[in-house]
Amino acid sequence: MRNFKITISYDGTGFNGWQLQPDVRTVQGVIEDGLSGIFGHRARVIASGRTDTGVHALGQVINVRTGSSIPCDGLQQTMNSIFTPEISTIGVEEVGPDFHARYMAKSKKYVYIFDISEMVSPFMARYVLHVRGGLDIRAMRQCARYLLGEHDFTSFMGAGSSVKTTTRRIVFSDILDYDGRILFIIEGTGFLRHMVRNIAGTLILAGKGKIEPTDMIDILEKRDRAIAGPTAPPHGLYLAEVYY
C-alpha cells in the first residue's frame, strides 16, 4: 500500500466546504470521486483539517492510500486535468505508511485578506474582504500580536464545537500592508472552529477604532464568545500552509 502526500490549492467559492456531506458538492467529495476513478478503487482522503464553506486554500495538505502504481508526476498531471480549474494540485510525493495529514500537522498558517481600496475589482471580490472607510493598520497589528503564545481561545470559538481543550499556541500573528491590501497572517499549532474568522472580525473592530488594541487581552481572558467581534466572512480566508 502506497501513501501519497498531496498539496492542493482551491477556490472555495463553489464548494460547501471541505468535508464530505451527502447531496452537496464538497472539496473532499470531488477529490475522492476523482481519485477513485484514477486509482480504480474507492479512495479515502485525509486533510490537515476542514475548511468552511467559501474558505480558500493555497496549500491544503491531504494524504491518500492506494495500491495503484501511478507515478507521482502522473498523478499530479491527472489530478490537474480532472479538477481544473477550481482545484490545483501543487505537489505530490510518496511518503511512509505512517504519514497522516491531520495527526502529523505541527502547525498551520492562515491568511485573511482585507481590501481597503475604495472599489474592489469585480475580479477580486470573491477572494478578499472589502472593508470600506479604511482600517487602522497599527491598531490591528498591536491587537494581532497579543495573540502570540499559548491562550485559551474560547472567546473566538464558534458555537457547536466539542473539543478537549480550548487552548491553542500561536507562533506567528501579524499584519502586513501590501499594496492596498491588509493581510492578517496567523500560524498556530491548531485552531478552533471559526477561530481565524472570529479573530479577523475582532481585528476589524480594532481597525475601525471600535475597540482598543489592548481590549484583546480582556477578550482572551473573559473566555466569552459574546465579547469578541463578529465572524468575518469566509471568502477573505485562505488556509495558506501546513507544516509537518
Next chain:
Amino acid sequence: MRNFKITISYDGTGFNGWQLQPDVRTVQGVIEDGLSGIFGHRARVIASGRTDTGVHALGQVINVRTGSSIPCDGLQQTMNSIFTPEISTIGVEEVGPDFHARYMAKSKKYVYIFDISEMVSPFMARYVLHVRGGLDIRAMRQCARYLLGEHDFTSFMGAGSSVKTTTRRIVFSDILDYDGRILFIIEGTGFLRHMVRNIAGTLILAGKGKIEPTDMIDILEKRDRAIAGPTAPPHGLYLAEVYY
C-alpha cells in the same frame, strides 16, 4: 431629463450576458432593476454593445436617462453599494441629451487573456483561458497584425447574425507578453458577433503551429467561417474600453 454616462466593470461569470432576457440573470437586467429603485421610475439602460454570457468588462459604457436629481458621486456610490461585488461603477458623468452609448461609440477595445503557465491558480481560472503546452507568441503576433485595417470579417462572424455589412475596421491588433500571460488586444470601429472570440481561437491555432501566420490572409479572403479557428471560451475575454 438628465442623461448619465456610466462606466462599469463586471465579472461576467454569474450572468447570462449583457442583454435583458426573461427568466435569467443578465447584467442589463440587474442594472435596470437597481437603477429603477434608485431613480424611482423604470430605468432603461443603453450599453455600447452586448457582451456574451461569461464575457467580462473592464470598461463597459452605458447611458441612462432620468428625471432624478441625484448627483453623480451619489449615484456612483449607491450603484457600488447595490451591485457589489460583481459590478463596479468606475465613473459617472452627466452628458448632453444626445449622448447614446451605442450609436456614438467610435471604437471599442477588447482584451483576450491566455495563460500559458503550467498551472493556473484556481483564483484566476474564471478570468483567463488556460492554454497548455505553450504558445508561439511571434506567430500569434504576426497573425494578429494581418487584421489591421479594413476587412470583411465573415470568416469570424458567429452564426445567426444579421448585419448590414460584415466589413469592420481594426485600428489596433497586437499581442503582448506579460508575465506568463499572453494578451491579445484588439481595437476596432465595431465587431461582429463572436468576432473577437473567433479570432482568439484562430490565434491559438497559429500559436500552436497548426496554421501559418500568413494563413490569416487566406482566412480573411475566403469569407468562410468554417476555415477559421474555433470560438475561444468567453471567460478569457474582456470588453476593455469604449472610445467616443
